[in-house]
Amino acid sequence: MAKVIVNDIEVEADAKDNCILAARKAGVEIPHYCWHESLSVVASCRMCLVEVGEKKPDGTVVMGPKLVPGCQTPVKEGTVIRTDSAKVKTTQQMTLELLLLNHPLDCSICDQAGECYLQDYTYKYGKAQSRLDEPKLQRVDKYHIGEQIALFTDRCVMCTRCVRFTREISGTAELQVVNRGSHEEIDVFPSEPCNNKLAGNVVDLCPVGALCSKDFLYKKRVWWLKNAGSVCTGCSTGCSIHVDQNEDKVYRLRPRENPLAQGHFMCDEGRFGFKYIHDERRLKTPKVNSSAVIDTNAQKSKTNGTSDLNFADPWLEVLSVTRTKIKEAIKTDARGFVGVLSPFMTLEEAYLLASYLKGLDKRVRLALGPVPVVGKDDKYPKGPKGESPAQEKVKFTIRAEKCPNRLGVEAILKHFEGEVVTLEQVASKGDSTAWYFVGGSSQGWVTEATDRAVGKPSLLIVQDIFPSPLSERADVLLPSATFAERDGTYVNHSGLAQAAHGAVRCPGDARADGRILMELAERKGLFNAVALRKEIALNVPSLSALAVGDLGDHGVGVAVAKKEVVHS
């Protein structure tokens, strides 16, 4: 630790901090473009110039004669930083004027407007007018720079964050600087576009509107977006993300910085893989097959008296029928009743279902649904020939295990069942007569094999988001929610429990799994993830770390028995 004085505010900074980080701790912003915590320091944008000096033990302060870049200058005991002197302010104004010289100022049609550091810094540190009296340089936009990325060349401030990202994090090195001086541009080699699996991150890294995501381009003004902190469910890395939505439509996902999870970035598979949320084929209506016809009119007259308006909630009848059917099936053959917990479920949901079924009869069996694994763990930065890096040099991993919560669900299963049994293992015994099957995958997750394994039971309850061979023949179909529509906790590959928050509502009559299970189990009150986490912590010793309830932005490590599966 080092005592640092920023604009007369004394603050304890880490000895590894540079001036930008130390000032941040004092609540002082040092504007910067080229510097980024995960990338190497180049100190080239010169936006973060500050005055730095030293407070001697005798109390005198000696300031350096020159301005220094805050990004490149480490702090030590007694470092004095001034960001509010006239010298710093005029230099900031000049740097911004220079950066805007050839900038087209096309904010009105720029996707970045509203979250643009050229706008923000100009507003805070710049001046209103440019003294440029000559025509601006005009450059050609490069839509071909990547499958998902477009380059608006003339908006670029040459911070080279994107170039360094492809060299240092993805290791694929597609991007580079071409030309010299004020004619410099970011570019790719001919026919070598920036299409690596992490390419979308350069859009987030770009502090201005130069690199834009083609997927999001011109879709929504960013000030209309509301975001919810969530967790990507694409693989077991469990990247922290923002879900940006407007009026129940998700427009984009962005990585949310989390040093405990993935760092600053996320992969394109996760970033652009959210479209299924709004897929037309989503299951939207709860159904009970032939054996019990839901009489919604009867329901209506019961609840609503003589009103003609149909406020009937199909769920009331469906859940009541389901409850009866479950109880009947367990009465007939408790051991033959199998609850299948999916690794896409949140901890809360897994706990609700497990405790409900085991509460009805201890002999009910619980199993782990299929865990999707695709290929091998994909590690970055790649070497020059595309080879994976040595383990200690890995900066990002896209995991082969394509589900968010295997470890968490396993912890629940171990607690209630004593061991983790897979669906196939249970099915192979041939003694199951009724199934409560939870899905939740965006992919064709219920395969023919699963379908065969389940066989022809006397009762089949399916809680899922997409139609599948199982849902087609389910006795009870409970349409449930995607990650963007529900609150809950996921435990990633390293045992980090992170809270995800719902961003949008479910389509049609579909419901968040937690709400379905709360009502099915006839528990009192509404679904509340924080309260449930505390309950889980009390009941499941391996998850006792959840007792804090609020897991914060970064999550909490839990002591689940880590059976780390390395797919390499």
Add this chain to the structure above:
Amino acid sequence: MSGSEFKPVLLGRRGKPNSHKLDTYKADGGYQALAKALAMKDTEVIDVVKASGLRGRGGAGFPTGLKWTFLPKDVQGPIYLCINGDESEPGTFNNRVLIEEDPHQVLEGIVISSFATRATTAYFYLRYEYGRCYRVLKDAIDEMYANNLLGKNILGSGYSLDIHLHRGACAYICGEETGLIESLEGKRAWPRIKPPFPAIEGAFRRPTVVNNVETMACIPHILNHGPEWFMSMGIPKDPNNPRDAGSYGPKLYCISGHVEKPGLVELPMGITARELIDKHAGGVWKGRKAKAVVPGGISMGFMSEKELDTPLDFAGPGRVGCLGLGTAAVIVIDDHTSMVDVLYNACRFFAHESCGQCTPCREGTAWSTKILERIRDGRGKLSDIDLLLEISSSIGTIPGTTICGLADGAAWPMKTAINKFRGEFEEYIKSGRRSESKALAGAH
């Protein structure tokens, strides 16, 4: 010692038949200094160079011996010596003559310096345009390998050295030492942030010394004649200024521009610009008077006619507002020339050569060129003059706004031209005339 009696040292063999050949060099006493150095300890060689007061000839004038001592003491693995032959400062051509006329003098200096710095590999970075230099050097290096002056166990001393000759690709920025290193490594020549300095982490992340060609040419003579001989030439250090390291030894002055007899002359440090022009360059051409003189390459700025009695040593040009002695490339501008045109030409060069890494230099050099272009087109405003001054004072390492010093070099011509010739700029703008000079509008 007056200039007329001075017997050239570095250019002593210029014009001799086959001066670039090993046998003629040896016949003139070449490689004796190397033998002498190899018989000494490496630290003793450094001490001799330090004692001579030799300062780098590349532009910044940093004491050479001191630079060598910055190398870490107990270093495992290779140390590199890089020779900066990317001579691209406008007006400068001394390296070219040294290499073409007397390559072995330079190469002997390189082997001695490598021995002193414990370098086992030396990289000779040569600008691409110097084709003849490249061929001459290549032949000279081959001769050295054939005569056990390079390679394993040089002259039976147990010391081994390899020299790699590397041709650049025509960029001014490669003359900046860390830009040179980046370029040598095969990267874009963007100067590095310091620290670490090259002596700690340079080429291929190894301790590295970067020295100029002319500095290398001085080394054999210092070994042969001793530091006292070297210090007998030039201007001694100012006793009232503890930071002055003095300006010793012979210096090559490149004279170009509006003089009767442009060329390269060797003189002891400290000759005045006036004497240099009048005595050694035949005076200003066509019987005209000088208006401005560049003391050491365009990036050092301009001296006015009144300032021509300034001695051209390391400290002199600084006293009249120039950036320094630079490469001692003197460019004379006669009184028929418009300073607006001269400054435009300088700015155009820097806008073209700015590496584009730091915002102030990248944008500032291009902007000032555009402003001057407009002024030369008769559309200037009086406020442009102060704007140019503001741009020039906000770029460079002196205010701290750029990574390398080449931005200071871009700022200084602007500052000095406007400060010293402001009236001419004002008159030009007020007249609203368009430049008659054909110098390439919009070609930057």
